[in-house]
Amino acid sequence: MTVPARLPIVQAPMAGGPSTPELAAAVTGAGGFGYVAAGYLSPDALRTALDRTRALTAAPVGVNVFVPGRPNADGAAIANYAASLQPEAERLGAPLGEPRWEDDAYPAKLDLLARAGVHTVSFTFGCPTADVVARLHSAGVRVAVTVTSADEATTAAAAGADSLVVQGTEAGGHQGTFAGVTPNRASLNEALASVRAVADLPLVATGGIMTAADAVAAMEAGAVAVQIGTALLCTPEAGTSAPYRRALLERRYSETVVTRAFSGRWARGLANRFAVEHADAPAGYPQIHHLTRPLRAAAAQAGDPDVPNLWAGTGWSAITDDDAATIVRRIAAGL
Known part of the structure; x- marks a missing residue:
């Protein structure tokens, strides 16, 4: 298992508001693995979010970081x-x-996370250098990299990643492509197949996973766990804004x-x-x-x-306003 959780369910780090310490703690408390989203936070705000998360749960958690692109x-x-x-x-x-x-304070966040004692640091929008991975490893931190293709998976494996978050085009929010120039059109199953062919690492599947059936399909395609985001947007623990929630729950679009x-x-x-x-x-x-x-x-x-x-994956119409624990356990019950 690539995450220290009872259930193979990971909370997607949804930067910009939806991810909260309460959401990470609730998913962890239900048996999954929670993430703190570092994107858009200052290093001080990230430290505060980590402190709050640890006050809510003693279980290991992860932190997601944006890899800066070129100006x-x-x-x-x-x-x-x-x-x-x-x-x-x-x-x-x-x-x-x-x-x-x-650069979203990338160096300062890495400095913080190298001594913060988190279980996993995951990266999106690119691959950390081998030196960054080695630094985190020396601090006892596991490294996950979001990939959408075989080429990206090869790069991440060469850098020393411990696991890969394989993202299909169904995913809500930003696509994790390294270059970000063209949209990712590969389905989750297609991405899993191409990544499995080149990387012998644990794979976490993400993109359009709303139900137990979705999770089963992804794990049958080679994933060891699934990452869910859209399914958690309308939970009471999420920081999703009121108009965003209404648009989802009322099926406005x-x-x-x-x-x-x-x-x-x-x-x-x-x-x-x-x-x-x-x-x-x-x-x-x-x-x-x-x-x-x-x-x-x-x-x-x-x-x-x-x-x-209003970020949302392709399965968004199955969304509910149940609490995070109920959603995690509902998906897990079908595995």
Whole structure:
């Protein structure tokens, strides 16, 4: 087993609000493995989140970190996109954000996690260097890397990863592709098959897993555990905003779409107005994330679900507002 849990169920780290210490502790308490999402948090906020999680559970937990990309986005394309968003900003009475590149405090977070005593650090948006992996290993920390293809799996294995989180295109939220240039179109089963062919490591499957049947299928395809995210979005322990919850539970939008409209990186979410109207958004993460963030925050504050990112996987229509333990145990009961 790649995670120290009674059940082969992992809580997806959903940065930006949904992941909370309460959610990680609830999943862990039900027999799964909980994650703290470090993305978008300052190192001090990450330390606080870890302290709060440990106050709620004595069980081992993991932390997920974003691997920074290169600051090579097309400035002219981003400026044109910003101009197209000005009417939305005026409607909401909110300024556009500064489309800046930053590394999400990656070095400082690694320094913290090398001495924080967590069980696992997982990485997404890229692969840590072999030196980073070795440093974490020397601190007794296991390393997992999110991959979507055989090439990415080969790179992660060569860097020394202990396990791979294999993500299919069905997954909600940001796709974990290393380059992030083209959307991942490989289904979870296709991704598992291609990764199994090149990497002899434990595989955690993620993408569209909402039910016990989904989990069984992924484990029959070679995964040792499954990672669930969308299924937990409407739990009372999640930090999901009120308009986001209502959009999911009331089935306000009929489908999901893979888009760069909100962050400049491919991600799957409900096809709300903003996602549909800005289907031609350019690449540029995290520049576009910062550009649109004030608009998304203002809309969420106003209770408007048509503008914020509403990340959700393809199985989202099976969502419930049950508590996290109930969802974990429901999936586990069918394994």
